[in-house]
Amino acid sequence: MSIVIIGAGPAGLAAARSALRAGAHVTLLDSADQMGGQFWRHVPESVETKNERMLHHKWSLFTALRSEVTAHPNCEIVMGAQVWLLEQREGAAPLVHAHIGTVDAGGRTTRTFEPDALVLATGAHDRTLPFPGWTLPGVYTAGAAQAIAKSERIALGSRVVVAGAGPFLLPVAQSLALTGAHVLGVYEATPTASLLRGWATKPWELTAAAGKAGELAGYVAGHVRHRIPYRTGHAVIEAHGTRRVEVVTIARVDETWAPIPGTETMVEADAVCVSHGFTPRLELAVAAGCGIRLDRFVEVDADQRTTVPGVYAAGELTGVAGADSAVAEGAIAGYAAAQTALSSTAGATSSSAAAPSAAARAATSDSTLGRDIARSRRSRDRFIAFGRRLDAVHGPKSGWRRWMRPDTTVCRCEEVTNGELTGIRTQTASCGLRSLKLSTRAGLGICQGRICGRTVEELLGGNFADGVTTDRRPIVSPVRIGDLAASDHHTPTVKGNQ
Missing domain, CATH: 3.50.50.60 (FAD/NAD(P)-binding domain)
Structure with missing residues (x-):
């Protein structure tokens, strides 16, 4: 039973540990060159430094997670992995297409993963x-x-x-x-x-x-x-x-x-x-077809399961409430994903003599792991209220528009100003975001609206007739045309049991 986890921050590392303890095979992908995400971003291991924990909270938790995940024989860690496409499948977790190597460099390795379950832990970025x-x-x-x-x-x-x-x-x-x-x-x-x-x-x-x-x-x-x-x-x-x-x-x-x-x-x-504040990195969740709540976070149930079979989400994708919440959600998601993968494997082998390994069955019934997940659920549930309060108190209020001027740049990539943006909407009387983006060029630059998207929506009034949002990007991240041409992305490199 194979699980792919995208993101090696607090949520992703916790998910990996939980899934491994439950007996799953895990492939952990991250676009950075070292684990920890933004929360535990640190100097390269090749650089000697004293008091590494000085700039980090819960540094001992990170080192424990990293050590366990790195040492586990059933875990493959792939750093420098740029996931550019999730290919939806009927009734199953999507295929994961990634390029491995330095961003914007030629000759990167192309890999496609076909997991039994997928955990999204892609975090958020500053707004x-x-x-x-x-x-x-x-x-x-x-x-x-x-x-x-x-x-x-x-x-x-x-x-x-x-x-x-x-x-x-x-x-x-x-x-x-x-x-x-x-x-x-x-x-x-x-x-x-x-x-x-x-x-x-x-x-x-x-x-x-x-x-x-x-x-x-x-x-x-x-x-x-x-x-x-x-x-x-x-x-x-x-x-x-x-x-x-x-x-x-x-x-x-x-x-x-x-x-x-x-x-x-x-x-x-x-x-x-x-x-x-922060904007969740929804590109992969949207590409997978996951339901998005009205507050623009991924919709999940008590097991961190999204609306797509076999897909789970944890961390700031589901709400910004801090690293403690992300770790709790990741542990729940990894464990639940392992159960899904186990069920998928059992179903695939039910007609033969093969069956889930004894280690897998023992791990999923382990009482210690069960108690850990129960504690994570309680912690997660408490943090939900904290996250909502955080957004209500500190979330952007509408008066910020008053410090804008007509010549203030809104979209940095395309150099679209506030006056151009609002003026074109008035001139065209358009009520669809897609047509407004084409008319103004806002959100169509190299970042594809990651920086200006929410701002553009707010300045244009929101609630667009075409139902389009700036979170929807067919290609999740910028990719060289040459890389696309060289991609044999229908040949999975990870499929079912490893």
Whole structure:
């Protein structure tokens, strides 16, 4: 029984461990060159470093997961794997097509996997709301800033402003400070009154976050030690400079995130790190045909099973609630996927003398594993409420549009401005997203709307008549035409039992 897991972050590693313990054969795919995902992004193993855990939470959990998965004889780990297509099959998990090797390099290896079950653990990426000057060199996503701090031990500037919304801003500021940057301040867009009202309501629903109190205390201590100011109800509304950012304008904002006139201040900075939440990486889930909820996350049941037979989803695909939630969901998904794969194998061999191995049967009935999954279910269920509260309190509010100008770039790839985007909609009276994208070119560049997609939808009003969203991309990731021509993608390299 074979399981393919896409993504080697917290959810994917937990899924792999759980599935292996249940007796499955696992193929773990990730586009990076080392395991850990964005949460445990770290320096290459070839680089000697001290205090690796200094920039990481739950580092011991990562090392335990990595060690067990790497050492297991039934696990194949394929790094540098760019999954570009999921080919749907009737009543079964889809075929997985991937190119293995350096991105955008020629001569990559082509592999096709035919799993009995598939686990999607592709995570999320920063969402950054546009503002005048956000295309200047020196303006980064907070995720990029932290990734470079963790993997390269490099600060992106000497005078840095961190801005946006959500608890993620705190570890980003701490990572920058630990790598030598002078963090001028953390600016949270949500006002204090909204924070208190949002987090103080029904506190019993936040039991899952009790363990995060220690993390919060650590961030507070770090901010005090590095003298990092923390301001609520403030946002970066403009970046200024010629060849790179030199000054940023920071203003107070109201509960809708609209700037309050007369409160603007200008701060000299050579780097700005911004994050206004996260956008789940839905490309593969959409390609597989998975149902997507109204809140734009993958629809799953209590076993992390999607609406497609044999396909499971875990982590930030199903809702952003932190690494603890991702690990719990991954453990559940890996175990449930192993049961599906076992059933598939048993059905395929029922007419012969062959049967699932004794090891597989023993593993799936192991009481210790069963208790672990039960604990994961309880943990997952508690974190669901925490994730919903996180989005309600810190999610983008509509007033951010007020810091835009007509000449503000919205789509960086195609250089489409706010004025062009809204003007063309008025001129064409179009109510379909597909026709608006063709008319404006917004979302049709190299990133295919990954950065600007949600913003384009909001600026155009949303709820389009054609039912199209910017999450739907026929080719999941950019691929060279030569690679496509050379792909014999109908010949599975992994099929059924390995």
